[in-house]
Amino acid sequence: MLEFSDKAIGAPVSYIQMSLDRASFSAFVAQELLAAFIAQHGDELGNVGHNLRDFHRFQYQILGVVRDSVKPIVRKLQKQRGILKAMLVVDGAVTCATGDVDPIGVLANLQALVNSSIDMSDDVNAMTIQSGRNSCIQVSVVDGNDVLVVVFKKGAQATKNTAAIEECVRALRHVCVLARTLQQNSR
Secondary structure (H helix, E strand, O other): OHHHHHHHHOOOOOOOOOOOOOHHHHHHHHHHHHHHHHHHHOOOOOOOOOOHHHHHHHHHHHHHHHHHOHHHHHHHHHOOOOEEEEEEEEOOEEEEEOOOOOHHHHHHHHHHHHHHHHHHOOOOOEEEEEOOOOEEEEEEEEEOOEEEEEEEEOOOOHHHHHHHHHHHHHHHHHHHHHHHHHHHHOO
């Protein structure tokens, strides 16, 4: 593939789909990378006779693009009917939230929730709390200290919301693994 792409467009291009990932995840990552590339070099793409070195600096942004791809994943979850708020906490900081969030209050309460879930069992990946008459809070461990906190409505949509949260967590885990792999390979 590298040889073909080198002859066809003058640059080596590769596409790798890991057997554990679905094609939709690979397509999602490719779309995010393409969007970032176009955002950076879109004005230059119409010109004929590019020097490939003009695009060389983009390679240093790939890890950041992959890390930022958590945002559209969390926003997609927010669009699910019945999801009131979703936020991703990475290394003790709210990195992505779908609404106004008091980061100090969230992190103080979140630490207590995570500690109690760890105390209950080492195998706990998610904990749901009945927060009020009409809503629940689910705290899901994504990777290590990274957690997804979701507030959703109780009722008929709760089962669909839980399934959507689980799908979101799976996608976020794939992004975390990919980002960790890219970071290890860039050393």
